Amino acid sequence: MKNIGSLLIGVFVLLVIITSSAYTVDQREYALVFRLGEIVSVKRDPGLYFKMPMVENIRYYDKRILTLNWEEPDRFITSEKKNVLVDSFVKWRIIDPSKYYVSVRGDEVQAERRLSQMVNDGLRAEFGKRTIHDVVSGERSEIMEILRQRADKESRQMGIQILDVRLRRVDLPKEVSESVYQRMEAERKSVANELRSQGAAAAEKIRADADRQREVIIAEAYRDAQKVKGEGDAKASEVYAQAFGKNPEFYAFYRSQEAYKNSFKSKSDVMVIDQSSDFFKYMRSSGKK
């Protein structure tokens, strides 16, 4: 009984000593060892460590990359005195935990406040030198790099490294957006109008061209047709001349008879005939001489 009791007590005491002196440092953490308020060592590597119980205490700081986000986008003024709303984030990391502890009491909220002030200052300066266009497209990467370098330089004193400053959103305030929309609308309208009148012009051109082609085709055909007809007429004249030339006097007589027949063949042709006409020669007398 006694043995077991002493065994349990021994184990218990051992456990108490171990738990109060052993500590682990995670892969993701730094550990600061304070001895009575004074930093005695910085544990950067993960693993199992021991400390003096009661006298030494430990604080842990994140080794990972942290993100500083703004809750609301901030208003900045560009060189052409226009407002833009900027939302950005900062990637930062504690690289020197003891400096970090000294400068911001190891308080992340305080560290972020200091960082955001630094970055905001930088943003204000850089935006003030540039137009919206530069900020949005032209020099976006440059601005981010300048801001990163500036902030990094200042933050080193806090034991902080700035990996990246990123402009997430660069937007126009609502009032300005409205006028942008109006401009976009007007632009589209002009594009639409242009397209429509282009269409009308193109259609008219095609039509006119078609009309021209029609005229040309018909005119050419007419020209050729007349030529062919002329050839026919010429040939006919030749034939007639040849035939009728054999006895022109008889042709005149013969053709006249034909012409009479053809000219007077309707009852509406009223003939007032004198009896002395040759035709009535026998009407007047028997013709017997």
Place this chain on the structure above:
Amino acid sequence: MRKFPGFWNKNNEGPPDLDEVFKDLNQKLNRLFGGKGGSGAPRGTSPAPQPLPVAPILGIVALIWLGSGFYIVDQGSRGVVLRFGQHVETTMPGPRWHLPFPIESIENVNLEQVRTIEMGYRSFEGETARSKELRESLMLTDDENIIDLQVAVQYNLKSVEDYQFSNRSTEESVRGVAETAIREIVGKSKMDFVLYEGRDDVAARAKKLMQDMLDRYKSGINVVNVTMQNAQPPEQVQAAFDDAVKAKQDLERQKNEGQAYANDVIPKARGTASRLTEEAAGYKLRVENEAKGNADRFEQVLTQYNKAPEVTRQRLYLDAQEHVLSNTSKVLVDQKGSNSLLYLPLDKLMTISGAPGNAATAPAATTEKPAQEPQADSSTLDRSRDAMRTRDREYR
């Protein structure tokens, strides 16, 4: 981390062996503590029941403790083993064992699952509807226009260690990175490029930029895909944009209408042209043949005339006169009578006999020009005679 639930059941198959182990352990412990305590004699002789529970309890505790080291890594996941907070091993899928708490701990990380970030919209599980996030989706382009973009980013992990150890709230930073990357690319592109021809290009460049940034942060994340879900002008100007698109269609339509007109007119003109050509050819042949025919006929008559000129001449004259007079209205006047007193109501005569005559000539007038020509040139007697006969019939 999952415990291996079947462990105890499976290993309790041989209880006698375990008992022996406990007994053995028990005795050893007794000896050990007995020696320390200094009162070993009474314990060895009398088999007191007290020492028995200590060893089995310790044994069971030890086994439970060891058993708590079992865990299963799911397919597609990796187990990250930390020994006193230090990363020592990354284990593959399957049942595994680690040194139990507090020495080692396990973090299970899903490596292969493809995760999605939605930008500019949120879709809901099991629903097709999606809600817009205007704050995210509206962005400025290079030409200071605003467009409305919805983008989905798919990613998985390429390094479990980086993912676990390099960044705090990695998931959240993927979103931030995606947003800056897309806005940066869009900010450097013209609106029409983003909206129309350059959508894939924007997505590809955003993907590359994202991957660069994520690699710089050692996030262990692999961007699988950046897809443009929707790229539109903002709602406020949508109507104007639609109208511009319509105008483009109108342009095409108008062109097509013009072309349709051309396609109508030109073939018709070709038709007219070939009509003219054909008609001319026909006219030529007709005129020539008529001439030949007329000439032939005349020559025949001439031959006969030469044989008996007087008689033939007289006959022809009388034939013609007869024909003429038989077909016309006649007024025979005796010249010797009082010529000046003669009154002829010519206009009445014309109206009486004119009406049917007009009707008879009407069809000839309406026929086309080429058809008229034989009539004007009508030396073809047969034809004119036929015409006479039909007219005669009409009068009766």
